[in-house]
Amino acid sequence: MQEKAKQIVVDYFNARVDKTDKKKITVDDVYVVWFCKTLQNWKALLSTNVPDNMYYELTYNGDKHETYVDAYRKWENVRVADK
Template sequence: MNENDFREWCKKEVCNYTNNHLDKTDKKKITTDDVFVVWSCKTLQNNKALLSTTVSDGMYYECTYNGDKKEMYIDAYKKWENFKVEISNEEPRKEILKDFYGNEICKL
């Protein structure tokens, strides 16, 4: 599947999902023109895209196409918050990660 076909398929599926989950009393529907691709990539026969819509509901969507199985998986997420984390000038903490057997993997 080429990248353009994949992105259009994603937009169609996100549009359908959104319309099926909108409050029916609002009597509002979106079109694929209201769905936008934030990021996408293709690796070998697989594709992945992150999408959102013009609906201000905080939702975003991750579409993953498995080229071996010829199927797409869609994850629907809700953005809860956005906050800043500043880098401190303190000495970074030092931890040692170990595997199941107690062997050192890396130091943080």
């Protein structure tokens, strides 16, 4: 499942990368940040070693045998201290 998720991110990235960047990635460039499986469904958060601040949320619907990809760009990381 995690290897499938990585390959989906590779395919997604390589299909959309700006051709002038001359950059293609492989599964070795993708890492899983978080993964959870419940019954026939799973969800994974992934990122790549490409410095583009993107991360990917993949949701697999086991009933329909479909995977949904949400691609996000990290906007900022803010520290919030406990009061």
